[in-house]
């Protein structure tokens with residue numbers, strides 16, 4: 001497959017390594033310095049684009065891919081307040097988008113178990129629930145995209161909670177999401193249930209970025225030929 005990498009940082013470079021090892025061709029790797037080159041690529045040259053850039057660049061890149069009819073896999077987080085606009089443009093331009101806040105198979109299993117556990121725990125109000133995410137100091141967005149997906153899975157099962165707050169919460173109607181930035185931590189997510197008597201946790205630690213990269217590559221292999229917006233639940237049997 002001919003892959004265009006939009007963003008050639010920690011994730012773009014990891015994806016390139018895995019893609020080349022699987023026999024794919026990297027037709028370009030764009031950084032902030034040559035971002036305008038994206039508009040010069042056509043669907044005749046690129047089978048799929050993989051976008052890992054920054055929260056303020058992602059939406060523009062997605063819309064350009066829609067205009068160019070290039071299917072795009074997006075891992076960039078921190079842009080979901082524009083999802084309505086992206087959905088509208090996808091329909092109007094017959095675009096193709098695959099978005100995941102986290103491409104790791106392990107984290108997607110975590111999402112599945114998180115919802116199941118939240119559904120059980122809601123019946124035991126003596127347990128308070130909290131989400132915590134820890135990432136490297138370079139990360140631009142908070143809470144992490146993964147923490148927001150985890151929060152959605154909890155809030156779906158706790159109708160008494162009105163939303164989340166990016167802090168510890170003493171309010172029963174708000175889910176607390178604590179964000180910590182520390183060294184070069186790849187990505188850690190914890191859901192913690194605490195009562196007066198005990199604590200239990202669902203805890204995921206990413207040791208490397210290869211889990212994210214291999215999931216993004218799987219999505220890129222699956223996406224061409226499809227139209228619309230997809231995510232990991234379309235790809236994995238969970």
Ligand SMILES: NC(=O)C1=CN([C@@H]2O[C@H](COP(=O)(O)OP(=O)(O)OC[C@H]3O[C@@H](n4cnc5c(N)ncnc54)[C@H](OP(=O)(O)O)[C@@H]3O)[C@@H](O)[C@H]2O)C=CC1
Nearest residue numbers: 007008009010011031032035053057075076077101102103
């Ligand atoms: N969904 C998932 O599974 C995962 C998501 N992420 C998310 O992916 C994003 C990128 O992460 P990461 O690779 O670690 O970040 P890096 O900062 O290491 O890399 C970002 C890259 O994007 C480039 N860039 C920035 N703006 C543009 C633009 N407009 N056009 C083209 N390239 C651009 C940067 O260029 P330059 O090098 O010149 O600065 C850099 O090469 C983040 O939002 C992160 O949260 C990360 C890991 C997993």
Ligand SMILES: O=C(O)C1=N[C@H](C(=O)O)C[C@H](O)C1
Nearest residue numbers: 077101102139144145146187
């Ligand atoms: O910025 C990162 O590094 C990561 N971002 C994603 C997120 O915001 O959830 C996924 C992963 O945790 C690494």
